[in-house]
Amino acid sequence: MSGTNSERELIAEGPAVILVEPQLGENIGMVARAMANFGLAELRLVKPRDGWPSEKARSAASKADHVIDGTKVFETLEEAIADLNFVYATTARERYGFKPVRSPVTAAETLRTKFKVGEKTGILFGRERWGLTNEEVALADEIVTFPVNPAFASLNIAQAVLLMSYEWMKSGMEDLTETVFLPIEQRPSTKEQVIGLFEHLEEALDARNYFHPPAKKPRMIDNLRAVISRRGFTEQEISVFRGVINSLDRFPRGWSKKDGPKPEKADLPKGASGEKTGNDADE
Numbered sequence: 339m340s341g342t343n344s345e346r347e348l349i350a351e352g353p354a355v356i357l358v359e360p361q362l363g364e365n366i367g368m369v370a371r372a373m374a375n376f377g378l379a380e381l382r383l384v385k386p387r388d389g390w391p392s393e394k395a396r397s398a399a400s401k402a403d404h405v406i407d408g409t410k411v412f413e414t415l416e417e418a419i420a421d422l423n424f425v426y427a428t429t430a431r432e433r434y435g436f437k438p439v440r441s442p443v444t445a446a447e448t449l450r451t452k453f454k455v456g457e458k459t460g461i462l463f464g465r466e467r468w469g470l471t472n473e474e475v476a477l478a479d480e481i482v483t484f485p486v487n488p489a490f491a492s493l494n495i496a497q498a499v500l501l502m503s504y505e506w507m508k509s510g511m512e513d514l515t516e517t518v519f520l521p522i523e524q525r526p527s528t529k530e531q532v533i534g535l536f537e538h539l540e541e542a543l544d545a546r547n548y549f550h551p552p553a554k555k556p557r558m559i560d561n562l563r564a565v566i567s568r569r570g571f572t573e574q575e576i577s578v579f580r581g582v583i584n585s586l587d588r589f590p591r592g593w594s595k596k597d598g599p600k601p602e603k604a605d606l607p608k609g610a611s612g613e614k615t616g617n618d619a620d621e
Contacts, residue, residue, distance in 0.1 A: 349377035352506055353449050353459040355499055356418050356425075358474060361387045361466050367398025367406070368496035369463075374402035376503035377510075381409045382418045382460070415462075415474055423457040424449075427470055427478035428498055430491040438480045445482040446505035461502055466495050524572035531576045536563055542583045 355373055360366050360383060370381055383390060390411045399406050412418040419425050426445050427437075440448070449459050462478055464470035475481065484493065484501055493501075508514060540559060549555035571579075 352378045352380075352453060353426075353461050354380040354382050354422065355503075356382045356384065356415070356460050356462050357386075357495065358384045358415055358462060358470060359387060359465050360495065363388055363392035363394030364398040365466060365495050366392060366409075367395035367400075367402075369499045370395065370399040370402040370405035370409075372496050372500035372503050374399075374405050375500070376507035378503050378506060379405055379408060381405050383409060383411045384415050384418050385413060386411065415477060419460055419462075419477065421458060422460045424452055424459045425462060425478045426460070426480055426482045427462040427475045428482050428484075428502065429464070429469055429475060430483055430486060430493060437475070437478070440480055440482050442482055442484060442501055442505040443508075445480070446502070446509040448480075449506060450509040463495055463498055522574075524574050527571045527573050527576045531573060532567065532571060535571075535576050535579055536566065538580055538583050539566075542586050546586075 355369065355378060357366065357369060360369075363386075366381075366383065366386065373379065373381060386392070388394075390409065391406075396403065396406050410418075426440070426449070445461075449461075452459050461482070462470060462474065464474070482502070484491075484498070486493065539562065543549065543562075549558050
């Protein structure tokens with residue numbers, strides 16, 4: 339997929355995310371952002387503590403304005419889920435009852451299946467401090483719980499929404515290894531271009547007396563060529579390297595624009611124009 343973010347199609351579908359008595363506007367905004375990241379758009383709030391709308395929520399949503407603008411507020415959970423056909427309740431606490439408990443992967447697949455046949459679904463998320471009550475969980479059809487560290491099972495509400503939103507997005511992918519961001523197409527370099535890089539680099543190093551003592555020059559050149567030829571360069575990468583080498587000729591070591599005009603060759607520091615300085619790497 340190519341183009342800028344504004345050119346890409348906005349995905350906005352799937353189950354409703356229902357937050358029961360959320361407290362901070364910032365948390366609601368981060369939930370909206372998580373939803374937008376993975377294609378969910380319908381946010382419902384049950385008795386938000388600080389009221390609605392919330393500028394803090396909009397700011398924290400980081401431009402997920404379509405989620406914030408479409409948010410609906412309800413007085414009771416019963417009203418918030420009245421039009422839904424199937425609802426999951428999220429919880430990390432152990433509960434003993436008659437409701438099936440599903441993993442996020444299974445829950446997302448179930449939601450995707452119901453979405454495809456036109457059923458309206460939702461996912462309940464509880465309060466920041468203590469989650470959902472038993473009575474609220476009882477209103478759901480099934481429970482979804484996350485495989486977290488048993489000794490530290492508490493999740494931030496936005497994290498919980500992010501996990502479910504991520505699984506929802508994955509459930510609609512034909513290939514889970516696929517990515518929408520493709521690398522820039524590059525042509526492999528020719529041997530002529532690689533040899534040209536060798537020669538360019540050797541010339542630049544020779545001008546700075548890198549090959550010292552002279553008796554070691556053949557072996558040092560062999561080593562350099564072996565290193566550079568270990569991988570297959572692209573044409574663009576060869577161009578980058580040659581640009582670096584060219585800069586060595588334009589700007590001598592120790593000189594910068596703040597020092598004034600570039601010094602003439604006669605004024606270059608020793609070693610910058612081929613004068614003997616020795617090779618630190620071989621001393």
